[in-house]
Amino acid sequence: MSTTVDDEQQRWDTPAPEQPDESSISALRDEIDHLDAEILRLIKRRAEVSREIGAARMAEGGPRIVYNREMDVLARYRELGPEGRELAMILLRLGRGRLGH
Numbered sequence: 218m219s220t221t222v223d224d225e226q227q228r229w230d231t232p233a234p235e236q237p238d239e240s241s242i243s244a245l246r247d248e249i250d251h252l253d254a255e256i257l258r259l260i261k262r263r264a265e266v267s268r269e270i271g272a273a274r275m276a277e278g279g280p281r282i283v284y285n286r287e288m289d290v291l292a293r294y295r296e297l298g299p300e301g302r303e304l305a306m307i308l309l310r311l312g313r314g315r316l317g318h
């Protein structure tokens with residue numbers, strides 16, 4: 218494909234997209250690392266609480282799963298789209314089994 222004079226002109230006229238510089242990328246990565254640590258902590262705690270409730274309920278002869286509560290959890294993550302549903306399903310699964318195994 219050959220370039221025309223107009224293409225060349227366009228290239229000069231179009232501002233380069235804003236690129237974060239190295240130091241802002243590094244700061245943003247630090248924020249991601251911090252967020253991941255927090256998310257992991259919260260996920261572990263959620264699984265713990267969920268298993269505690271499940272164990273208490275089963276000790277009283279109740280069911281392991283309460284579907285209407287699980288539907289509420291799925292609805293909560295709906296704003297994230299299909300991935301939100303997957304995420305909610307994973308959170309529910311983590312509350313049932315051994316964490317991370």
Ligand SMILES: C=C(O[C@@H]1C=C(C(=O)O)C=C[C@H]1O)C(=O)O
Pocket residue numbers: 266267268270271281282283284286287290308309312
């Ligand atoms: C934690 C509970 O037990 C189970 C786990 C749930 C959860 O992890 O959110 C929701 C419903 C139940 O299937 C509960 O009943 O609230």
